[in-house]
Amino acid sequence: MKILKGIALSLIVLTSCHVSNKKTDMDIFVDGLMDKMTLQEKIGQLNLVTPGGGILTGSVVSTDVEQKIKDGQVGGIFGIYGPEKVRQAQSIAVNSRLGIPMLFGSDVIHGYKTTYPIPLGLASSWDTTLISQTATMAAKEATADGIFWNFSPMVDIAKDARWGRIAEGAGEDVYLGSQIAKAMVKGYQGNDLADPTTMMATVKHMALYGAAEAGRDYNTVDMSRVRMYNEYLPPYKAAIDAGVGCVMSAFNDVDGVPASGNKWLLTDLLRDEWGFNGFVVSDYTSVNEMIDHGMGDLQAVSAQCINAGLDMDMVGEGFLTTLEKSLNEGKVTEKSIDMACRRILEAKYKLGLFDDPFRYLDDSRPSTDILSEQNRDLARVAAQRSFVLLKNNNNTLPLKKNQKVALIGPFANDKSNMLGTWAPTGDVNLSVTILDGFINQLGSANNVRYAKGANVSDDSELAAKVNVFGTRIDIDKRSSKQMIQEAKSIAASSDVIVAIVGEASEMSGESSSRSDIVIPASQKLLIKELKKTGKPLVLLTMSGRPLALGEELEAADALMQIWNPGVEAGNAVADVLYGVYNPSGKLPVSFPRNVGQVPIYYSQKITGRPQEGEDFQKFKSNYLDVENSPLFPFGYGLSYTRFEYSNLKLSTNKLNFNNTIVATIDVTNRGKLDGEETVQLYIRDMVSSITPAIKELKGFSKVFIPSGETRSVKFNIAADDLRFYNAALEFVAERGDFEAQIGTNSNDVLIAPFTLE
Ligand code: NOJ
Numbered sequence: 001m002k003i004l005k006g007i008a009l010s011l012i013v014l015t016s017c018h019v020s021n022k023k024t025d026m027d028i029f030v031d032g033l034m035d036k037m038t039l040q041e042k043i044g045q046l047n048l049v050t051p052g053g054g055i056l057t058g059s060v061v062s063t064d065v066e067q068k069i070k071d072g073q074v075g076g077i078f079g080i081y082g083p084e085k086v087r088q089a090q091s092i093a094v095n096s097r098l099g100i101p102m103l104f105g106s107d108v109i110h111g112y113k114t115t116y117p118i119p120l121g122l123a124s125s126w127d128t129t130l131i132s133q134t135a136t137m138a139a140k141e142a143t144a145d146g147i148f149w150n151f152s153p154m155v156d157i158a159k160d161a162r163w164g165r166i167a168e169g170a171g172e173d174v175y176l177g178s179q180i181a182k183a184m185v186k187g188y189q190g191n192d193l194a195d196p197t198t199m200m201a202t203v204k205h206m207a208l209y210g211a212a213e214a215g216r217d218y219n220t221v222d223m224s225r226v227r228m229y230n231e232y233l234p235p236y237k238a239a240i241d242a243g244v245g246c247v248m249s250a251f252n253d254v255d256g257v258p259a260s261g262n263k264w265l266l267t268d269l270l271r272d273e274w275g276f277n278g279f280v281v282s283d284y285t286s287v288n289e290m291i292d293h294g295m296g297d298l299q300a301v302s303a304q305c306i307n308a309g310l311d312m313d314m315v316g317e318g319f320l321t322t323l324e325k326s327l328n329e330g331k332v333t334e335k336s337i338d339m340a341c342r343r344i345l346e347a348k349y350k351l352g353l354f355d356d357p358f359r360y361l362d363d364s365r366p367s368t369d370i371l372s373e374q375n376r377d378l379a380r381v382a383a384q385r386s387f388v389l390l391k392n393n394n395n396t397l398p399l400k401k402n403q404k405v406a407l408i409g410p411f412a413n414d415k416s417n418m419l420g421t422w423a424p425t426g427d428v429n430l431s432v433t434i435l436d437g438f439i440n441q442l443g444s445a446n447n448v449r450y451a452k453g454a455n456v457s458d459d460s461e462l463a464a465k466v467n468v469f470g471t472r473i474d475i476d477k478r479s480s481k482q483m484i485q486e487a488k489s490i491a492a493s494s495d496v497i498v499a500i501v502g503e504a505s506e507m508s509g510e511s512s513s514r515s516d517i518v519i520p521a522s523q524k525l526l527i528k529e530l531k532k533t534g535k536p537l538v539l540l541t542m543s544g545r546p547l548a549l550g551e552e553l554e555a556a557d558a559l560m561q562i563w564n565p566g567v568e569a570g571n572a573v574a575d576v577l578y579g580v581y582n583p584s585g586k587l588p589v590s591f592p593r594n595v596g597q598v599p600i601y602y603s604q605k606i607t608g609r610p611q612e613g614e615d616f617q618k619f620k621s622n623y624l625d626v627e628n629s630p631l632f633p634f635g636y637g638l639s640y641t642r643f644e645y646s647n648l649k650l651s652t653n654k655l656n657f658n659n660t661i662v663a664t665i666d667v668t669n670r671g672k673l674d675g676e677e678t679v680q681l682y683i684r685d686m687v688s689s690i691t692p693a694i695k696e697l698k699g700f701s702k703v704f705i706p707s708g709e710t711r712s713v714k715f716n717i718a719a720d721d722l723r724f725y726n727a728a729l730e731f732v733a734e735r736g737d738f739e740a741q742i743g744t745n746s747n748d749v750l751i752a753p754f755t756l757e
Helices: 008-016 025-036 039-045 065-070 083-094 119-123 128-144 164-168 174-189 225-232 234-241 263-273 289-293 298-308 318-328 334-350 365-369 373-386 434-442 460-466 480-492 521-532 550-555 569-577
Strands: 047-049 076-078 103-106 202-206 246-249 279-281 388-392 405-408 448-451 496-502 537-542 558-561 643-650 660-669 675-685 696-705 710-718 736-745 748-756
Touching: 025 334, 039 047, 039 318, 039 334, 047 065, 065 083, 083 103, 103 334, 119 128, 119 164, 119 174, 119 373, 128 174, 128 365, 128 373, 174 225, 174 234, 174 696, 202 234, 202 263, 225 234, 246 263, 263 298, 279 334, 289 298, 298 318, 298 334, 318 334, 373 569, 405 434, 405 480, 434 448, 434 569, 448 480, 480 521, 496 521, 521 537, 521 550, 537 550, 643 675, 643 736, 643 748, 660 675, 660 696, 660 736, 660 748, 675 710, 696 710, 710 736
Parallel strands: 047 076, 076 103, 202 246, 246 279, 405 448, 405 496, 496 537, 537 558
Antiparallel strands: 388 558, 643 660, 660 710, 675 696, 675 736, 736 748
16 A cells, blocks of 8 residues: 555554544544644645646636646646646655645536537436446546546526527436436446546535526526526536535525535535535636626625535635634634635545555556547447437338438538537547438448538528537538538439437537527528428437427428437447338427527416416416417437327325325337337426426436336336425425326326325
8 A cells, every 4th residue: 555655653553542532533533643743734725726737618728737737736637638737746745744645637518539419418318327337438538538526417407498508417307416416426327436537526516507697608607596406506416416526606696605615505405405525626717707796806705605505616725825814813714724624635535545656557448448439339329228218200210221312411420519518528520420420330331312402501600609629610612502402403313311419518518508509591591492392301309408390390201319429429320210210209498490499398387377278378477479488398208119108096085194195107119110118207386385396306217118018107106206495495395286297298197196194
């Protein structure tokens, strides 16, 4: 066992004597280490730097990194990859006065080098086992490259499709989001943080980041506590209950106080109420940004943050440069600095770094563990399961191999948009294009012809904003007329058109909010012209957010949402289009009819003036110019087969605090193909002390049903499932009437009433 120089002796002495106050080995170790640390060294542990690798999400990068590491002024680092580089940097830390190893972090959001679909796509699988497997695989790849601290999962609930980062989360629903949060934490962390193939996860962004006003990134958030507790906070809590090691604070304010300096959020709620015992890292320069928020100068905001319970300062160095002064002036206490330092050292202890600071550095691993065939296979499976079939008239899909296909659109033969946003460690060049996926599937290029047809957008100003990490919108030298002409001519000699349309990958993600959420005009024109050919039209929509797809829905014979599918994009698309895999994805977020309906979500409140039906009614809660319903509801998604629901039965319709209702429903596969269906349980609370949602998801089950067969699907309903936070923020189940609603999406359900007595 390698032991840090300078502390070896005390460690041996301390661990060998019998301690009566039940201190753990970790406590004893950290006590011993902290006894040796100067104030500056303690503050140094609170400093997270980046020398500038990876994606920079702020305007600042750290300077003099090497000297700072030597001086014990760095607790963690991100943006360095590969065993060799990580070893170099870690060696500097290990050779500093106390030799405390650093944390090496990264944003491993949807895969490391093997990129999976964007998180919103993964969420569409409603398959928490699969999602957990992708996290485990990502951890294996990242740790093979020396990275053992992940800035994922992002669990911010998002009901506003204008917000670009909706792509990075699990969508609108608090229950689905919580299940996925748990699955990802378990996937990344496994059972032992010190296992060299697992990594410490960070749940982010605490809190409410997805509720930024008007969907504009980094904007103010303001909401009632009741809403926070019921609709937004549970996924963070689920991650904490699953044992997440780290929490990242958000950029936005909560109740008027920026999250990074919000004591209620970071201490009262997170630690005192929820019992979180890991450490909290700020977001990129979010401490410094409190100056712009209007909270004071760097010294003041840094003091506010440490007093609030923030432990580590990402990149901004407010802690490093001002905490000592604040301590001398009595604005912060030594205790709070000690607490923060202790939490970071504890994380390092749990990761096994004090046993071996180089435990994650095995030069043989990158070649075996990264981008292996097995990993790519998982990426392909994950992508297949992320696609959501939204329309399929006349069984246009699946395609037959003897059909001549015109493969059209700006994403049809493109590598640069397949990975999606927030894939800084992925490599766009490794992506399988959709054209190549078709050729691989068909074994030849005989039955597939390609034309670009349109630019993603003709707007060069938009392209300049979107192309910051490489070309995502590539404006062709040809005119739009020429491109459309070419597309139409190949369509004319084909049996079916498959057009891949939508958004460039960086049109969603961080700092990529849109005030309108439609397909760009260049592609709309292409679709219109393709429609005129009269050939069956299959539209595949690629986007990191729900788009308002009304016109496309009308034009298409078949429509499938494919998000950004990741590195195996083309192969997965071809698998599903040719029926090798029967699509099973369900929307984790409602698709609006137009941007004016946003925020739109299924679990809305009923209001005192609910609209009846879809027609406009004066003095009811509705619009003059659009229906209330979304274009596609939450949970929606078709299959090549047809599932019929029948026979909803409850074991009893009287629930109490000791028994459980077993709800059973039969699901029959009436079509010719085998398929998977995600059966969804919603509950409606008929009378409540706070205005209830129209329904809330409380369970789901993904089942495989062979053609012609029936499966009985069971859900247990207990009083605990009916709990919510009341006006006094007590987590209660109130007696009264409820409905169990089970079906294929949030809008299409069978209903059975029951009572909680
Ligand atoms: C800013 C983003 O908000 C956060 O999610 C990310 O982890 C950090 N930058 C680090 O890259």
